[in-house]
Amino acid sequence: MRIAVYPGSFDPLTNGHIDILEKTSKLFDKIIIAVVHNVTKTALFSLDERKSMILESTRHLNNIEVECFSGLLAAYVKEKNACAIIRGLRTVTDFEYEMHMALMNKVLIPEVETIFIIATHSNIFVSSSGVKEAALLGGDVSSLVPPAVFNGLTEKIKQMK
Ligand code: PNS
Numbered sequence: 378m379r380i381a382v383y384p385g386s387f388d389p390l391t392n393g394h395i396d397i398l399e400k401t402s403k404l405f406d407k408i409i410i411a412v413v414h415n416v417t418k419t420a421l422f423s424l425d426e427r428k429s430m431i432l433e434s435t436r437h438l439n440n441i442e443v444e445c446f447s448g449l450l451a452a453y454v455k456e457k458n459a460c461a462i463i464r465g466l467r468t469v470t471d472f473e474y475e476m477h478m479a480l481m482n483k484v485l486i487p488e489v490e491t492i493f494i495i496a497t498h499s500n501i502f503v504s505s506s507g508v509k510e511a512a513l514l515g516g517d518v519s520s521l522v523p524p525a526v527f528n529g530l531t532e533k534i535k536q537m538k
Contacts, residue, residue: 381461381492382454384411384446386505387427388420389526390434393503397465397494402438404492409457410435414447421509421533434523451485462491467501513537 381401387394387410402408412427414420422430424445435441446453454462462482464475479491496503503521512518512530519527 378406379461380407380409380457380459381405381463382409382411382450382457382459383463384413384450384453385464386415386418386420387412387431388418388422388505389427389508389522389529390431391500391503391505391508391522391526392520393465393467393496393500395434395523396497396500397463398435398438398441400494401463401492402440405440405461407440407442408438408463409459410441410443411446411450411453412443413450414445422529426529426533430523430525430529433525449485451482451489454482454489455486460489462489464491464493465496466493467496467504 381404383398383401385394398408398410410431412424412431414424428443428445431443435443450462464479466472466475475493482489482491508518508521508530513534518530522530
């Protein structure tokens with residue numbers, strides 16, 4: 378069975394992530410979305426909130442699992458017997474960060490490949506941080522995120538007031 382891990386903060390999941398998942402779910406038998414506690418970022422949603430929005434938003438894909446994870450990605454990927462790490466690429470700005478991460482993971486788990494998927498052109502500008510900022514400032518982000526995430530954002534913003 379060919380298993381891939383798609384790791385990320387997903388704070389929150391956007392249509393850009395869905396785009397990457399729809400493309401890669403055809404390439405692997407199983408994709409494990411690893412919702413990671415990124416120590417370098419302050420999160421808006423808890424890991425469990427992110428997981429539940431992802432589960433709701435990926436119901437149309439039948440080979441997706443969602444797990445929360447904190448620790449070393451390389452160890453997690455090895456434990457899951459995955460052959461690949463999936464990452465989405467939008468612009469050259471993403472590339473430098475992604476290349477460093479891929480090379481680091483290559484040293485730690487040489488048997489695993491990082492697969493970069495280029496975002497569809499209409500999603501090039503979509504980022505979790507942009508979506509959060511616009512939503513928190515009252516912008517309508519309904520065209521950028523799945524409905525479950527839009528509802529989650531609306532609820533979160535209500536709670537913060
Ligand atoms: O969506 P993000 O925040 O860009 O995802 C980055 C993430 C979570 C994939 C990366 O920070 C990560 O792999 N974190 C786990 C800890 C780890 O293994 N760090 C070393 C990476 S080379």
